Amino acid sequence: MxxxxxxxxxxxxxxxxxxxxxxxxxxxxxxxxxxxxxxxxxxxxxxxxxxxxxxxLTTFGRWVSDPLSVAARVGDWARSGLLWEGTRVTLSTTLLGFALGTVVGGLAGVLLGVTRRLGALLEPFILALYSIPKIALAPLFLLWFGIGQLPKIMLAAMLVGFLIFFNVYQGTKTIDGQLIAIVRLMGAGRVAVIRKVALPYLSAWLFAGLKMGLPYALIGAVVGEFMASTAGLGYMVKNASSMFDTDGVFAGLIVLMTISTVLFLLLTAAEKRVLHWAGRGI
The missing domain is CATH 1.20.5 (Single alpha-helices involved in coiled-coils or other helix-helix interfaces)
Structure with a gap:
């Protein structure tokens, strides 16, 4: 047997x-x-x-609040409409900045990655710009774009764009050269190679950048609201902090954390749907 x-x-x-x-x-x-x-x-x-x-039960209660007080404050905001209006303003700024940064950073990463000479020429300048503290540019954005939603969108887009660019740009350097050679031997041109080989391969790198960039889009929106705004969750947290209202501060932080978590879960679901061909890993 x-x-x-x-x-x-x-x-x-x-x-x-x-x-x-x-x-x-x-x-x-x-x-x-x-x-x-x-x-x-x-x-x-x-x-x-x-x-x-x-x-x-401790003297820290004044400074750290407690879950029941925070939940009560969130409920007060929801009944008064402040929660929904603040969420709408912050979420719209976050998503617009995230989308703009993704498009610009992704296209730049593909362009400089495919055209190696141009990428090698411009890489030092991009690294120099990336080394600048992004938050320090917020006052300049207010001067350039005025007081409103636009400077917050641009700040969020800049924070996201660099992360997307470097992920996609690095991904172009790891594409299998033998696979490209085989596709070219089959008669594919440069555009076909990019569309059939490079873009599917780079999608995993792109989603890695998206996951890292999503929290930074929210950070950019909130920082912009801290700097100059009369609406949004960042403004609500800043206003509560100026009045030593710890319940309001923690309530705003919890709402921001919830928004970030929900967006991350949606992005993860989209990644699984798009990259279903990539397998389940090790």
Missing amino acids: TSTSEMPAEAAEARLSSPQESRRRAGGDGRGALATALIRLAILAGILVVWQVVGD
């Missing part, structure tokens, strides 16, 4: 890819995801309990 270890490779592969094995793996993945979610909920509940105890 032939032992399992002596089975041909084809038979072993078929056994591993059988419907029963697929269902077993799916069930294991589902149980693992449920266990992970429960652990995360337990950690969150523990943090909230500790925060509430510290706020109620």
Whole structure:
């Protein structure tokens, strides 16, 4: 009798890819995801309990607030409409800056990555610009673009654009040269190589940059609202801070954290849908 270890490779592969094995793996993945979610909920509940105890029973309560007070403040903002208006202003600035930075940074990364000589020529200048503290440019943006939403959008776009550019630009350097050569031997031109090989390959690098850039888009919007604004979540946090209102400060921070988390989850879902061909990794 032939032992399992002596089975041909084809038979072993078929056994591993059988419907029963697929269902077993799916069930294991589902149980693992449920266990992970429960652990995360337990950690969150523990943090909230500790925060509430510290706020109620220690002298730090004045400075760190507590979850119940923060939830009450968020509820007050929701009933008065401040929460929805502030969220609308900040979210629109974030998404517009994120979109602008993605388009400009992505196109620049592809252009300079494909045209190697131009990329090598301009890379030192781009690195020099990248080394400038971006937040220090916020007052200049106010002078250039006036007081309104535009300087906040431009600040968010700049923060995102550099991250997207460097990810895409670095990705162009790691494209398989043999694959490009094979496609060219099949008669593909430069545009076809970019469209059929470079862009699909760079999509993974692009999503990595998007994940890093998304929080920076929100940071740029909030910093702009700190500098000069009469609306938005950043303005609400700044206003609460000026009045030593810790409940309002933490309420604004929690709302910003929630927005960032939701946007990140949506981006992760989009990445899984677009990069379904990339496999499940190691």
